Amino acid sequence: AASGTQEVSSNIIQVTEVAGQSGDAASQQLEAAAQVKSGIEHMNERLLEIIRDSQDPDYSTRHPMGQTVTVTVAGVAKETTLHSLSMGGGVVLDRGLEVTEGDTFTIDLPDLGTYEASIVAKTEDHTHARLDMNDADAERLMAFVRAMG
Numbered sequence: 001a002a003s004g005t006q007e008v009s010s011n012i013i014q015v016t017e018v019a020g021q022s023g024d025a026a027s028q029q030l031e032a033a034a035q036v037k038s039g040i041e042h043m044n045e046r047l048l049e050i051i052r053d054s055q056d057p058d059y060s061t062r063h064p065m066g067q068t069v070t071v072t073v074a075g076v077a078k079e080t081t082l083h084s085l086s087m088g089g090g091v092v093l094d095r096g097l098e099v100t101e102g103d104t105f106t107i108d109l110p111d112l113g114t115y116e117a118s119i120v121a122k123t124e125d126h127t128h129a130r131l132d133m134n135d136a137d138a139e140r141l142m143a144f145v146r147a148m149g
Contacts, residue, residue: 058087059086059087059088060086060088060090061086061087062084062085062086062090062092063084063085063086063145063148064083064084065082065083065084065085066081066082066083067081067082067110068080068081068082069081069082069093069107069108069109069110070107070108071093071097071105071106071107071108071117072105072106072107072108073097073098073099073103073105074105078096078097080093080094080096080097081093081094082107082109083126085109085141085145086145087141087142087145087146089115089130089131089132089133089138089141090120090128090129090130090131091107091117091128091129091130091131092126092127092128092129093107093126093127093128093129094126094127095122095123095124095125095126095127096127097119097127099119099122099127100119100122101119101120101121101122102118102119103118103119104116104117104118104119104132105117105118105119105129107129107131111144112140112141112144113140115131115132115133115137115141116131116132117129117130117131117132118130118132
């Protein structure tokens with residue numbers, strides 16, 4: 001009887017350990033799902049901002065610049081021409097940058113500071129990018145563009 005009790009006790013311990021491991025795995029899956037959900041919500045918010053900004057003529061109107069700016073791509077600083085800039089953060093640069101769509105870089109804008117940016121498209125003549133801005137960056141950019149005219 002003692003060996004039977006010991007076996008049952010051993011089985012209870014094993015079941016308890018397995019249940020604990022299953023609970024840990026479930027907690028990890030819930031945490032991962034919450035992170036994915038948060039990422040999707042953030043992406044949806046950003047897409048709504050982009051759509052809103054692209055449909056608002058004040059945000060999407062390109063303002064001619066013709067200024068030399070410094071961009072840093074993969075740690076290499078290069079000078080290029082900033083052809084135009086919009087309040088929504090759209091920039092048009094020279095074609096000569098060694099980048100592909102989706103690449104990220106930094107751009108030093110005179111009187112505004114350094115912004116993170118992402119390549120949107122390349123045409124025969126130009127490189128189109130979008131500034132990645134927080135609210136303070138966006139306010140500074142809008143004030144700058146409004147002051148231009």
